[in-house]
Structures are given as structure tokens and as C-alpha cells.
Amino acid sequence: MSAEAGKDQAVVAKGLKGIMAADSSICLVDGQQGKLLYRGYNIDDLAEKSSYEEVAYLLMKGELPDAVQLDKFDDPLSKDAKLLPEVMAFLKNSPLDVPPMSLLRSATSVAGLYDPTAEDNSVDGAYSKAIRLIAKLPTMVAAIHRLREGKEPIDPVADKSVAWNFVHMLKGDEPTGDEVKAADLILILHAEHGFNASTFSSRVTIATLTDFYSAITAAIGTLKGKLHGGANTAVLETLMDIGSVEAVEPYVEKGLAAKEKFMGFGHAVYQVEDPRAKHLKALSKRLGEEQGNTKWYDMSVKMEELVTPAIKKNCNVDFYSASVQHYLGIPKDLFTCIFAMSRIAGWSAHVLEQLSDNKIIRPKAHYVGAEERKYVSIGER
Ligand SMILES: CC(=O)SCCNC(=O)CCNC(=O)[C@H](O)C(C)(C)COP(=O)(O)OP(=O)(O)OC[C@H]1O[C@@H](n2cnc3c(N)ncnc32)[C@H](O)[C@@H]1OP(=O)(O)O
Ligand SMILES: O=C([O-])CC(=O)C(=O)O
Numbered sequence: 569m570s571a572e573a574g575k576d577q578a579v580v581a582k583g584l585k586g587i588m589a590a591d592s593s594i595c596l597v598d599g600q601q602g603k604l605l606y607r608g609y610n611i612d613d614l615a616e617k618s619s620y621e622e623v624a625y626l627l628m629k630g631e632l633p634d635a636v637q638l639d640k641f642d643d644p645l646s647k648d649a650k651l652l653p654e655v656m657a658f659l660k661n662s663p664l665d666v667p668p669m670s671l672l673r674s675a676t677s678v679a680g681l682y683d684p685t686a687e688d689n690s691v692d693g694a695y696s697k698a699i700r701l702i703a704k705l706p707t708m709v710a711a712i713h714r715l716r717e718g719k720e721p722i723d724p725v726a727d728k729s730v731a732w733n734f735v736h737m738l739k740g741d742e743p744t745g746d747e748v749k750a751a752d753l754i755l756i757l758h759a760e761h762g763f764n765a766s767t768f769s770s771r772v773t774i775a776t777l778t779d780f781y782s783a784i785t786a787a788i789g790t791l792k793g794k795l796h797g798g799a800n801t802a803v804l805e806t807l808m809d810i811g812s813v814e815a816v817e818p819y820v821e822k823g824l825a826a827k828e829k830f831m832g833f834g835h836a837v838y839q840v841e842d843p844r845a846k847h848l849k850a851l852s853k854r855l856g857e858e859q860g861n862t863k864w865y866d867m868s869v870k871m872e873e874l875v876t877p878a879i880k881k882n883c884n885v886d887f888y889s890a891s892v893q894h895y896l897g898i899p900k901d902l903f904t905c906i907f908a909m910s911r912i913a914g915w916s917a918h919v920l921e922q923l924s925d926n927k928i929i930r931p932k933a934h935y936v937g938a939e940e941r942k943y944v945s946i947g948e949r
Contacts, residue, residue: 599837620755624913648703649724680781698916705909710737760914766791802831803890832887848888855895
């Protein structure tokens with residue numbers, strides 16, 4: 569028997585939980601202290617003081633940019649944001665009653681078909697493609713939204729920020745300063761998180777030396793699941809099912825009795841509060857108060873008060889991002905696409921890091937199947 573098939577005394581780390589799979593200098597997720605650093609910078613400082621463009625630069629290049637460097641970096645982010653006609657035509661000809669994440673995944677893959685440099689796997693080649701996709705994903709997400717609403721997609725405007733352009737392309741109106749600030753905060757908070765499932769997926773994919781678009785397509789497909797990025801949509805579905813603050817307690821009691829999973833709670837790494845959650849909680853409160861409708865925030869707070877002590881799990885980034893995005897008028901099944909158009913910065917940084925010191929990623933299965941047995945031909949079975 570081969571080593572893989574052998575019944576050796578293996579210790580299996582189910583889900584690879586706790587296993588360190590590679591060195592990485594992009595992000596520290598400290599699960600005990602509830603601390604998150606992008607390239608050494610605390611998420612609290614970045615959330616308060618930086619912009620998504622600065623964060624994307626930091627993740628990809630390792631240092632915060634100065635004003636000149638940022639200007640140079642920003643330029644293609646608005647100029648490359650327009651979709652190729654072929655990609656727009658693909659979206660216009662696609663069924664629109666499918667999950668928007670499936671459309672985003674497929675449109676990303678189609679973009680690769682029309683990129684003549686798609687197969688250039690040098691670190692520089694991957695960097696250029698990363699910039700193009702960071703620029704284009706928000707345009708794809710906004711186009712998906714508008715097409716589903718029966719409206720014509722809107723082109724990005726040069727020299728505007730990713731957040732400004734996204735809100736503009738989504739809604740069609742001149743965005744307010746508060747809308748842009750809220751969108752920018754969401755983008756900063758979701759941009760990177762170590763070896764989470766989708767990032768790991770992108771690294772496994774690129775490590776075979778396939779193309780950049782394959783790695784990002786794999787990552788988008790992985791983020792879509794409701795145990796990962798898809799949880800934000802599932803949280804709003806839960807809140808809508810519950811319907812009122814008064815109905816939260818009986819809903820939670822029923823869920824606890826049935827041992828159901830509460831979406832937006834628990835985390836593979838954090839044993840304490842997810843450091844991103846408080847920023848989204850504060851934004852949810854502010855948006856609710858500004859709109860004179862704190863129902864979604866109040867329901868979320870009530871749920872957190874009841875669920876966390878009962879299951880001993882804190883809420884994660886997806887929990888308050890649901891009410892925030894709902895207050896911003898974003899339909900619930902678009903939430904995960906917005907996560908993806910932010911996380912593309914983190915995925916890109918990881919793809920570049922993987923390519924710069926590559927090793928194929930190939931863990932071993934602990935074989936628990938049948939012993940070797942004799943083949944019996946079909947007529948004798
Ligand atoms: C951006 C992100 O991806 S953040 C995570 C988003 N996902 C969610 O919010 C979905 C709900 N949460 C979960 O499913 C999990 O907590 C995960 C997937 C995030 C982490 O999973 P794990 O690393 O296996 O967590 P952990 O080891 O703490 O789980 C152990 C047990 O705690 C319980 N548990 C964990 N989370 C929850 C929850 N949200 N509700 C109820 N029970 C839970 C379960 O019994 C779980 O065992 P099981 O997975 O076999 O059912
Ligand atoms: O790290 C994880 O497992 C999930 C997560 O919070 C993220 O990807 O932002």
C-alpha cells in the first residue's frame with residue numbers, strides 16, 4: 569500500500585483547523601486577543617483613518633503609499649473599471665434569476681477569456697491582472713444589480729474612488745458623502761483575512777501554476793457558501809423571517825432547542841469578538857438612527873444578546889454587515905458580491921505571495937476505505 573492509502577496512525581486535523589500551511593506576511597488574525605492586522609497595521613486604525621485604495625495598495629505592496637504613490641495606484645482603478653463589451657454582453661445574455669455570486673464568478677471567468685495576458689504567470693503579470701480585476705469587480709457587481717432591476721448599467725467615472733463609483737453605478741444618483749464613507753468602510757473591513765477558505769482556495773489554485781483568473785474564480789465560488797461569505801445574506805434572511813424585536817427571543821429559543829446554526833455567529837479562528845464587528849455594529853446603529861428606523865439594528869442587538877451567551881460564540885463580520893447593507897438599500901443576495909469585490913485585494917496579495925515562493929499545495933488523505941480487494945468482472949457480480 570502507498571503511504572497515502574496506508575493505515576498509518578495519522579492525526580487528522582479535520583478542516584485543516586489550526587494547521588499552519590505556509591508563511592505569510594500579509595495579515596495577522598489573532599484569535600485569542602481578537603486582533604486583526606493588515607501588514608502590521610491594526611484594522612481599527614485602518615477603519616478609522618484609511619481608504620480602500622490605501623488598503624489595497626498596502627496589501628499588495630506591503631507598505632502604506634505616500635500621496636504620489638497612491639495617486640499613481642488610484643489612476644488605473646478608475647480608468648480600468650469599465651467592463652469589456654464582451655463581458656457586459658455576457659452579463660446581458662445571462663439568466664438573471666440565479667445567485668448574483670454565480671454571475672460574478674462566471675463574469676470573472678469570461679473576463680479572462682478576453683485578456684490576452686491571461687496566461688502570463690510572472691509576478692508582474694499577475695499584479696497587472698490583479699489591478700484590472702480590483703477595478704472591474706465593483707462594475708460587474710453594479711451591472712448585475714441594475715440588469716436584475718431591468719435598468720441599463722452605468723459606466724464608472726474616471727478619477728473617482730472605488731467606493732464613490734460603486735455607489736454611483738449601483739444607484740445612478742450622485743452618492744452622498746455618508747454613502748461613500750459607509751461603502752469605503754465595508755470595503756476596508758472585508759479586504760483581507762489570512763488563510764480563510766476563499767483565500768486558501770485561491771492559493772491552492774494558483775499554486776498549480778494555472779492562470780490568475782482561475783484562482784479568483786475559485787475564490788469567488790468558495791466565498792459564496794453560507795458558512796463563509798454567504799453568511800451575510802443568510803443573516804438578513806433570518807432577521808426578515810423573525811420580523812420584529814419581540815419575535816427574536818422565541819426564534820432564538822426555538823433555534824437553540826433544535827440545535828440550529830445561527831448565521832453570523834462563530835468563527836474558525838476568533839475565540840473572542842471579531843474585531844471588525846464593532847465597526848459594523850456602530851455603522852448599523854448610526855444608519856438606523858439617521859433613517860428613523862432602528863428595527864434591523866435593534867433586532868440584531870437582541871439576537872446577539874441572546875445567542876452569544878447561549879452558544880458561547882460571538883458574532884462575526886457577517887452579522888452586522890447584513891443590517892448595514894440593508895440600511896444602504898442593497899438587496900440581500902448582493903451582500904456577498906460586495907464582500908468579494910473587497911476581498912479581491914486580499915486574494916490578489918495572496919496569489920502574488922504564493923507565486924513569489926511557490927510550492928504545490930497537496931495535503932494527504934487519511935485513508936479509511938476498504939482494504940485491497942479482488943476485481944470481479946461485471947457478469948459475475
Ligand atoms: C467571513 C466569514 O467566513 S465569517 C463566518 C461566517 N459563517 C457563519 O456565520 C456561519 C455560522 N458559523 C459557523 O458555521 C461556524 O461557526 C464557522 C463555519 C464560522 C466556523 O466553524 P468551526 O471552525 O467548525 O467552528 P467551531 O469549531 O467553533 O464549531 C464547533 C461547534 O460549535 C457549534 N457552532 C459553531 N458555530 C455555531 C453557530 N453559528 N451556531 C450554532 N452553533 C455553532 C457547532 O456545534 C459546531 O460544530 P459543527 O460545525 O460540527 O456543527
Ligand atoms: O477567516 C475566516 O475563516 C473567515 C473570515 O472571517 C473572513 O474570511 O473574513
